[in-house]
Amino acid sequence: MNRILLIDDDVELSELLQEYLAMEGFELSARHDGEAGLQAALSGEHDLVLLDVMLPKMNGFEVLKALREQSSLPVIMLTARGESVDRVLGLEHGADDYIAKPYHHHELVARIKALFRRIDFSAEESSSHNPYQVGELLLDPSTREVTLAQERISLTGAEFGVLQCLMENTGELVDKDTLSLAALGRPLMAYDRSIDMHVSNLRKKLGKREDETDWIKTVRSRGYMLIQV
Known part of the structure; x- marks a missing residue:
């Protein structure tokens, strides 16, 4: 089971996503501020991070910048719809992909599965x-x-x-x-x-x-x- 870390201060959304992603075969854990999220992301216990931009203690860009100094863990940024600047900054700081909020759960799952497909394919191809x-x-x-x-x-x-x-x-x-x-x-x-x-x-x-x-x-x-x- 792929393990996903959600760093988002919306507790209700986090609980809903945990239930929804569990039905899709993913294990989701959540942290609700940037500092706790960064610590969890560096723990080596997750396969992918969903990272919101607006967070207490450390914003998403600060978390991503600090994470990239030590890890290449895949990251999907969660950005506000219409905020193209946030998307560009996320990619500049090392995000792999982004999705605009509010998003439909099906769209988020499609992005997650696509990234895991790329990771799995790369692992299979690397030995050959x-x-x-x-x-x-x-x-x-x-x-x-x-x-x-x-x-x-x-x-x-x-x-x-x-x-x-x-x-x-x-x-x-x-x-x-x-x-x-x-x-x-x-x-x-x-x-x-x-x-x-x-x-x-x-x-x-x-x-x-x-x-x-x-x-x-x-x-x-x-x-x-x-x-x-």
């Missing part, structure tokens, strides 16, 4: 693939480690999925739907900037190549390409 290498950039699916010039780069699960998909297709255009399936386990939705933000985060972490060019090229309105060295 040799490492990918482009110049000094090396990605090893079996250990889920990425190194650049032998320096380890810490990536979230979604960032790792995007980079692996790009490296599998080095020198070729990869459309955003394909990247979304690889990183999030779901097709890209209308006005969804999640893949753009994950690529932006990757660019920052990879930095420039020796010739001062980017590792990843944008093909406007179509997708992205990892440039061959």
